[in-house]
Amino acid sequence: MKGFNQQVYDIVEKIPVGTVVTYGDIAKMLGRPRMARFVGFAMSASCETDNLPWHRVTFSDGRLWDGQWAKVQHDMLKAEGVGFTKDGNIDVEKYRWHPESMAAPQDLRDMPLKF
DNA sequence: AGAATGACGTATG
DNA sequence: GCATACGCCATTC
Numbered sequence: 001m002k003g004f005n006q007q008v009y010d011i012v013e014k015i016p017v018g019t020v021v022t023y024g025d026i027a028k029m030l031g032r033p034r035m036a037r038f039v040g041f042a043m044s045a046s047c048e049t050d051n052l053p054w055h056r057v058t059f060s061d062g063r064l065w066d067g068q069w070a071k072v073q074h075d076m077l078k079a080e081g082v083g084f085t086k087d088g089n090i091d092v093e094k095y096r097w098h099p100e101s102m103a104a105p106q107d108l109r110d111m112p113l114k115f
Numbered sequence: 116a117g118a119a120t121g122a123c124g125t126a127t128g
Numbered sequence: 129g130c131a132t133a134c135g136c137c138a139t140t141c
Binding site for chain 1 (some may be wrong): 120121122124125
């Protein structure tokens with residue numbers, strides 16, 4: 001049984017170059033829409049892993065985490081062709097990764113939401 | 116085993 | 129429209 005972290009890594013690892021994904025999106029892919037926080041938590045444990053394109057994971061607003069790696073993220077994303085707005089945000093709506101091959105599991109638990 | 120913690124997101128005041 | 133509150137649940141101490 002893979003840990004939740006491993007699941008997150010598995011998805012992040014598949015993010016194509018030149019695209020970005022939000023924490024919420026990853027959480028939804030895992031079938032746990034409200035686990036966006038823990039997606040980030042999972043990455044903090046592996047932020048040093050070169051194999052993991054953690055820099056392609058952003059906030060829902062396209063904003064980068066305001067940490068020491070934000071600059072690095074900006075550099076790498078820009079190098080990959082990801083466009084930024086004048087505010088320094090990623091144009092997430094334009095570069096958002098659409099995981100067609102990775103359909104959301106039917107095991108979704110988010111139904112009880114009051115949407 | 117129980118409590119604290121943790122890169123978010125959405126709802127509500 | 130901005131500020132605050134709460135929920136989410138795995139991982140670690």
